[in-house]
Amino acid sequence: MGAARRSTVVTVYAAITRWRARYLDRYRAPLADVLLALTGALFVLYQGPTGVDGGTITLAVLCAALILLRRRRPVPVLLAATVVFVIVVVLGRPPDGMFIVAGILTYATALYSARRRHWFYAFVTWSALMLAGSVVYRTGWWNADQLTAFTIIFGGAAWGDSVRMRRAYLAEVTDRARRAEQTREEEARRRVMDERLRIARELHDVVAHHIAVISVHAGAADHVMRDEPHRVWPVLGHIRVAAGTVMKEIKSVVSVLRDPDEAASTEPAPGMERLGELLAELRAIGFRVRHEQHGEPRTLPAVVDLAAYRIAQEALTNAHRYGDGSATFRLEYTADTVRIDIVNRVTVPGGRHRDGSGFGLIGMRERASAAHGTIVAGPVAGGLFRVHAELPVDDRAINRLNAREAGNHPA
Incomplete structure (x- = not known):
């Protein structure tokens, strides 16, 4: 009624x-x-x-x-x-x-x-x-x-x-x-592109050099392994040093993208195994989440695992900030995908808070794209807001989602 x-x-x-x-x-x-x-x-x-x-x-x-x-x-x-x-x-x-x-x-x-x-x-x-x-x-x-x-x-x-x-x-x-506003958006896009190009150039220069060194030493190791096995250990040592140098250089370049608080953290990246902690934290502050899970949980690829957790975290956080205090969270594991569906009733017209920046939705879309998945987020009938993400767990699912996406967006 x-x-x-x-x-x-x-x-x-x-x-x-x-x-x-x-x-x-x-x-x-x-x-x-x-x-x-x-x-x-x-x-x-x-x-x-x-x-x-x-x-x-x-x-x-x-x-x-x-x-x-x-x-x-x-x-x-x-x-x-x-x-x-x-x-x-x-x-x-x-x-x-x-x-x-x-x-x-x-x-x-x-x-x-x-x-x-x-x-x-x-x-x-x-x-x-x-x-x-x-x-x-x-x-x-x-x-x-x-x-x-x-x-x-x-x-x-x-x-x-x-x-x-x-x-x-x-x-x-x-x-x-x-x-x-137009100038600020254009400047932000330009800065993002400049930073990406700079990082890409530096990563290319650093990684290409040391990978070439590793390739040369690997070839030498193959040669000495046959003729002079006792000389293989110094070659393997050079390979180990070059690989360590590559890791250090990549870390130093990518660190410019990290938050200062994240740089000192040694905690591993979160995944769906921490979903229970997230739900418990939200319920502890009075946010009612009805959690439904279908399918058998399993180990996901690292990128998919992180993307699924971050999307669920951001969507539930937005539901808590802009909703009426409750949300429905449906998680489904299929043969080749993991699906996330979060629905909440919004209390702000258009589903956006007047103080919101909109970067949360952009971040969710970027994470889904990085995992070769799809996401749909926006208001639906009845004053509700829905976030639906589908992330593939193997190459077959990636090809299927890409084909479906191409069908929905013809050239």
Whole structure:
């Protein structure tokens, strides 16, 4: 019943999201323009000093039309509105709502105009109204209402400029973050490739030289073994020294990839024999793991054994960090593969914690690839997250998995 209810909620939410994307987001701006135009017209109609007459209605309709056109041509609309408002002032005492419309238009000019000359346009509008009022009404025009008109007109310009600067700042920050992320990823990839090439060159130089020495001494040992057996021991000693040198050189080069804490550790690499300890540690901290094992456990190749343990460890750790406190762990040994399947319910949308780096999933994929295996990790239906890995234990299984992978990803 709970799963059906959650499925219904998800379906309804998805339908609302699609409706919003199709209709609300698409028509939000036109609807807002119509609502603002009606509001401006109402201010003109219901704030007239002599009541509503034909002239006030005409002015209200003109104000509504000007508001609707303000986004496309903000400067011409403001200049046309200034001319209309001057005519209204000359013909009679203007309604107070007219100045509110003037503030809306100066706001639009500051926000949508290609040039940042909003203070000049606001000054032109206010000066024209004040000049016309002074000529018609002389000293009777100047009162506290004109201070209100000044505040509305220049306040609209200031508000529009503030919104414009904030939008530009957010766009710049977003663009910088996007470019920084791209640059960081490219730099990380470049550093990884450079480091791999450097290590590969050094390993090639070191190993090739000493392997050549071993080959020469092995040939000499074969020769002296037949003719002069008593001289074989110094040759074998040279082979042993050369092999030891190869091991030391490889260790010194590869050590740059190790963590400093790992360098001092002499503990062997973990494998599936330590799976019980891992599960016990997780249960000790309150994480509930339902473990199912199928097939007869057996000794795995070293690379597969390490990869299987690390994949299980990383997947269970992620389930503990981002899940609801429980997980199902299914381990299956088949004739030629070992399969790992871990499923947990996530509590963070998308299965990713906001503080997560995503490197854990990358590491699991790299380990599976190193063992010639496959792995699928991601959210599934019902708010679950699943990690499914299949690792081969012999050449036959490797060929089968490679063929299946090629079939799933045609060229």
